[in-house]
Amino acid sequence: MSATTTHEFSDATRDESSLRRFLHGLPGVDAVGLEQRSAGLATRSIKKSSKRWAIDTAISMVDLTTLEGADTPGKVRSLCAKARHPAPATPRVAAVCVYPDMVATAAQEVAGTGVEVASVATAFPSGRSSLRIKIADTEYAVEAGATEIDMVIDRGAFLAGRYGQVFDEIRTIKAACGDTHLKVILETGELATYDNVRRASWLALLAGGDFIKTSTGKVSPAATLPVTNLMLQAVRDWHAATGQHRGVKPAGGIRTTKDAIRHLVAVHEVAGPDWLTPKLFRFGASSLLNDLLMQRQTQLSGHYSGPDYVTVD
């Protein structure tokens, strides 16, 4: 058993069949109730000083992301400059998130600023390759200076019911990461049901993922409020059972300040105020940061801002 698996759940991870029994023994998700609860939380009105606090908190939680085939060192450098200093008097973002071959460039740019360098790995975004290649992919990113690894799970294996394979893969990658933070991307848009999202969340937590992340951003639907709520429930329950704090990262599809604040409300209400920190909650986003900055300008200046007043990414 891995060091991160506590005694309480060591039975569950003893072998494939006990893992299956544990995951299928998790309570089923009440889909209607979950969506209603999410919609209810989304109606909270956050104004004035609370809104300003929420905007600054959200900025500090952004994993500023560029995952395009067309990424160049120049583009990554400008992204890093924005991550270090989004706008005057704003907090810096939590991390930049790039492909492994861009990690060295990013690490050089953000060195000493406290901005982490996250890299996707393990045959992102599909996760369809051999374990050997996934390990090599991870080691490549870590050696280049990544301080956080965003791995994808093998959805094909998960949906086929080969939970043991997914579990072992996460543990192997965790071992390859060493001290590097590991985020496990579930790609909830491909998991089909809320029950599957709950099982995948627990599977990732059992295997030692430091964060569970909704999506790659390459599949729609990406991060939705109900899914984030479900994952927040999982980390809350994990904390209740083991005392360990694990994080959640919704990624993809969060583009507006309003969306971000709704997520923060959910974090506070579902997981608890402990999670309102970049150590335990992140937004995987690119265009969200500009909207946050525009809203911040609006709050400070008293008039609406526009895209001419933020950088073009």
Place this chain on the structure above:
Amino acid sequence: MSDRVTVSKTYKLFVGGAFPRSESGRTYPVSDSRGRFLANAAQASRKDLREAVVAARGAFGKWSGATAYNRGQVLYRVAELLEGRREQFAAEVAAGEGAPSRRAQSIVDAAIDRWVWYAGWTDKLATVLGAANPVAGPYFSFSVPEPTGVVGVLAPPDSSLLGLVSVLAPVLAVGATAVVVASEDRPLPAITLAEVLATSDVPGGVVNLLTGHTAELAPWLAAHADVNALDLAGAPVEQRAELERAAAGTVTRVLRVGRGEPDWTTGPDIGRLRALVETKTVWHPMGV
């Protein structure tokens, strides 16, 4: 005896090609010229205005990038559709402005003609306002007018159709997009015009039309950093100085107006078109 219950229309806003209610849920009663109740119109809030500006900005690329010829065709088709609604417009103008039906009819005709006049200008503007500049050097220097961006329009309060068309059509003709605050007391022809635009080939978001209290919405429109020009045609007199100051704070071009409302029936000139474009000058090396 007919016991049919009439189906009365819900007047809504026109934002991004759709007809939403105000997010605030507010409405206000609209009366005819003699104070009798006509309808309840949506009372837009500053958040509706914000959404309208976002829609206008989103539509700007496509509309400004369309060829001038294409814009002219699209606008001419709007005139065709206006023609089909003459009776409805005449009835609304007659009720709102208290004009006798013959005069209301001639106002509507003038409005349609005004629209066609501006539609004709789309592909002539570059010739009239642009130039090949004589310069002392081995360069070919030329200037072309480009649409300024998102234009905020405070529509004239009295002339609810002809006045509106006279301030809106030039915005569309130059290739800019509009956020219009309709006449507060006489908004119904504006909403009918929005229905015409919605069924024409004008892309959604190019024209966004809000009804409500002008004095409430105007400061937000003037100070909005993503609005590039502001037509003060319908701004309350006592608010104009404040609006100009707010507009200056976000580098918004302002179209000033005289004290009273002008006579919209007199022939237009290209003043409004000229005010809504920015001149781009290109110096092209010619080689020797």
